[in-house]
Amino acid sequence: MAVSTVAKKLDAHTVRADFPIFEQEIHGKPLAFLDSAASSQKPRQMMEAMTAFYSTSYANVHRGVYVLAERATAALEGAREKVRVLLNAPDVREIVFVRNATEAINLVAYSWGMNNLGPGDLVVVTELEHHSNFVPWQYVAGKTGAKLAMIPLDDQGELDLSTLDSIAAKGNVKVVATNQVSNSLGTINPVERLATWAHEQGGIFVLDAAQSAPHMTVDVQALGADFVAISGHKMCGPSGVGALWGRGSLLSRMEPFLTGGHMINSVRLDKTTWGDLPHKFEAGTAPMAEAVGFGAAIDYLNAVGFDAIAAHEHELAAYALGRMSEIPGITLYGPPAERRAGIVSFNIDGIHPHDVAQILDMNGVAIRAGHHCCQPLMQKLGVAATNRASFYLYTVQEEIDQLVDGLATVRKVFA
Amino acid sequence: MSEFDQMYREVILDHYKNPHGHGVLDPADAQADGQNPLCGDEVSIYVAFGEDGETIDEVKFSGRGCAISQAATSMLMDMVTGKTATEVAVLDKQELLDEIAIPLTPVRLKCALLGLTTLKVALHKAKGTPLPDGLAGFDELELT
Ligand SMILES: Cc1ncc(COP(=O)(O)O)c(C=O)c1O
Numbered sequence: 001m002a003v004s005t006v007a008k009k010l011d012a013h014t015v016r017a018d019f020p021i022f023e024q025e026i027h028g029k030p031l032a033f034l035d036s037a038a039s040s041q042k043p044r045q046m047m048e049a050m051t052a053f054y055s056t057s058y059a060n061v062h063r064g065v066y067v068l069a070e071r072a073t074a075a076l077e078g079a080r081e082k083v084r085v086l087l088n089a090p091d092v093r094e095i096v097f098v099r100n101a102t103e104a105i106n107l108v109a110y111s112w113g114m115n116n117l118g119p120g121d122l123v124v125v126t127e128l129e130h131h132s133n134f135v136p137w138q139y140v141a142g143k144t145g146a147k148l149a150m151i152p153l154d155d156q157g158e159l160d161l162s163t164l165d166s167i168a169a170k171g172n173v174k175v176v177a178t179n180q181v182s183n184s185l186g187t188i189n190p191v192e193r194l195a196t197w198a199h200e201q202g203g204i205f206v207l208d209a210a211q212s213a214p215h216m217t218v219d220v221q222a223l224g225a226d227f228v229a230i231s232g233h234k235m236c237g238p239s240g241v242g243a244l245w246g247r248g249s250l251l252s253r254m255e256p257f258l259t260g261g262h263m264i265n266s267v268r269l270d271k272t273t274w275g276d277l278p279h280k281f282e283a284g285t286a287p288m289a290e291a292v293g294f295g296a297a298i299d300y301l302n303a304v305g306f307d308a309i310a311a312h313e314h315e316l317a318a319y320a321l322g323r324m325s326e327i328p329g330i331t332l333y334g335p336p337a338e339r340r341a342g343i344v345s346f347n348i349d350g351i352h353p354h355d356v357a358q359i360l361d362m363n364g365v366a367i368r369a370g371h372h373c374c375q376p377l378m379q380k381l382g383v384a385a386t387n388r389a390s391f392y393l394y395t396v397q398e399e400i401d402q403l404v405d406g407l408a409t410v411r412k413v414f415a
Numbered sequence: 416m417s418e419f420d421q422m423y424r425e426v427i428l429d430h431y432k433n434p435h436g437h438g439v440l441d442p443a444d445a446q447a448d449g450q451n452p453l454c455g456d457e458v459s460i461y462v463a464f465g466e467d468g469e470t471i472d473e474v475k476f477s478g479r480g481c482a483i484s485q486a487a488t489s490m491l492m493d494m495v496t497g498k499t500a501t502e503v504a505v506l507d508k509q510e511l512l513d514e515i516a517i518p519l520t521p522v523r524l525k526c527a528l529l530g531l532t533t534l535k536v537a538l539h540k541a542k543g544t545p546l547p548d549g550l551a552g553f554d555e556l557e558l559t
Pocket of ligand 1 (some may be wrong): 038100101102103128132179181208210211231242280373398
C-alpha cells in the first residue's frame with residue numbers, strides 16, 4: 001500500500017460522522033473500534049441505499065415481468081457493474097455474487113479444483129493464509145490426491161520467495177492461492193510475482209482479496225490473477241454478500257458449485273443444462289438488497305478515494321507502531337510500516353490476549369484477540385493467539401491513543 | 416467495585432499466577448484434551464483414581480489459556496479432588512461459576528468452562544459417565 005503522492009488527504013473525523021455506530025459510548029467511554037479487519041462499520045449512505053431498495057424496488061429479480069421485478073433486477077445488475085469497475089474486470093459476466101470471500105474460494109476449490117486436480121499435482125498456499133484460503137484447498141487436495149505445499153514466512157512476516165524453486169520441484173503446480181493483505185500481520189504480499197510464477201508453472205492464481213479490496217485498488221488485470229475473492233462486509237457493505245471474479249474462459253468451462261433454481265438454461269427429466277455466466281454460479285435467490293448495499297458501499301469508498309484511504313491507514317499504522325513499540329514487554333509482529341496495511345498484531349509478555357482484549361473493552365477499546373483464523377501462522381509464531389488492532393478510513397489517532405492508554409491499564413492489572 | 420475490578424479480582428489473579436494442580440500425570444487413569452476453537456487455547460486434564468477406582472485422588476491440568484480459563488481450571492482442581500467420577504459428571508457448571516464469581520460474557524464463559532468440559536470428557540472416556548451438556552447426544556463425536 002504505497003503512499004500515493006497525489007492522494008487527497010482524508011479527514012477521518014469527517015468520514016466518521018457518516019458512521020452512526022460511533023454515536024455511542026461503551027462502558028462510559030468513547031468507542032475506539034479497532035477491529036475493522038474482522039468486519040467494517042457501516043456508513044449511513046449504505047444503509048439508506050438498502051432501505052430505499054426495500055421500500056421502493058423490492059421483488060425477486062429476473063424473470064418477473066412487472067415493474068418491481070424490473071427495478072430489482074436493474075438494482076442487482078447495477079451493483080454487479082459496480083463490482084466489475086471496482087476490480088477492473090473485463091466483463092461483467094465474470095462477477096459472481098456469493099455470500100462472502102469464503103464462499104468465493106470454496107466455489108473455485110470445488111468447481112475448478114475437484115475437476116482439475118489429481119495425484120502428483122500441487123496446491124501452493126502460504127503460511128499467512130486465513131483459514132478461508134487454506135482449509136478449502138487442504139480439503140480438496142485431500143479428496144483429489146493432490147498435495148498441499150506452503151510458501152514459508154521469513155522473520156519479518158513476509159513470504160520467503162527463495163523457496164519457490166524447491167516447491168516447484170515437488171510436483172505440478174496447479175494452483176497458487178494467496179492473500180494480498182494478511183489479516184493477521186497486515187503484510188502486503190507480492191502477488192503479481194506469485195501470479196507470474198503460477199502461470200510459468202502452468203497453474204492458476206487465486207487471490208484472496210478480502211483484506212486488500214477494502215483498502216487499496218485491486219485491479220484483476222494488472223495483477224494477472226485468475227480468480228479474486230472479496231467480501232462486502234469488510235468494505236462498508238452489509239454482511240451476507242461478497243463477490244468472485246473469475247476469468248471468463250475458466251468460469252465458462254467449470255462445473256457449477258451449487259445447483260437448483262435460477263442457474264439453469266433448461267431442465268428436462270433426463271438432462272439439465274447450465275445457465276450462462278454468471279447465473280450458472282448463482283443458484284437460488286440472490287442476496288439482492290445486500291448486493292445493492294455493497295454497490296452503495298463501493299460508491300462511498302470511491303467518493304473518499306482508495307489512494308486517500310490507503311495513505312490514511314498507512315499513517316495510522318506508522319503512528320501505532322511508533323507508540324506501541326515504547327510499551328515495555330510488547331512484541332509486535334509483522335513487517336515494517338512501509339510494507340503493511342493498517343493492521344498491528346502484538347502480544348504483551350505474560351498476558352493472554354483474551355485478558356488484554358477484555359480489559360481494553362472496559363476502556364471502550366475493541367480489538368480482536370485470538371488466532372484470527374490463522375492457526376498455521378500462530379504455530380509458526382509459536383503462540384496460540386495474538387492481539388490485533390486494525391484501522392480503516394474512519395479510524396482517528398485518538399483511538400490509537402486510547403488503545404495505548406488501555407494497554408498501560410492492562411499492565412497494571414497484571415503487574 | 417467496578418465491573419472491571421470484579422472480573423480481575425485478586426483471587427482470580429492469584430489462581431492465575433499460582434495455579435493449583437498445574438502439571439501432568441503420566442500415566443493417568445483418565446485423560447482428555449480440550450480446545451477452545453475461538454482462541455486456540457488448549458487444556459489437558461489428567462486424573463488418577465484412588466483404590467476404589469471411582470474417587471478422584473489426584474487431578475492435574477496443563478495447557479495454555481487466559482487468566483479466566485487458567486484460574487477457573489485451577490479452582491476446579493480443588494473442587495473435584497476427593498469426589499467420585501459420577502459426582503463430577505453431574506456437577507452443575509453453576510457450582511464452578513459461583514466459585515469464580517465474576518461477570519462473564521458468553522465468550523468468556525467458554526474460557527471459564529473449558530477445564531470442566533474437558534474433565535467430564537476425560538471421565539466419560541474412562542468410566543462411561545455422562546458427557547457434559549452440549550456434547551451429549553451425538554453418537555459419532557470424536558473425543559480426543
Ligand atoms: C484475508 C482474509 N481472507 C478471507 C476472509 C474471510 O472472509 P469472510 O469471512 O467474509 O468469508 C477474511 C476475513 O476474516 C480475511 O481476512
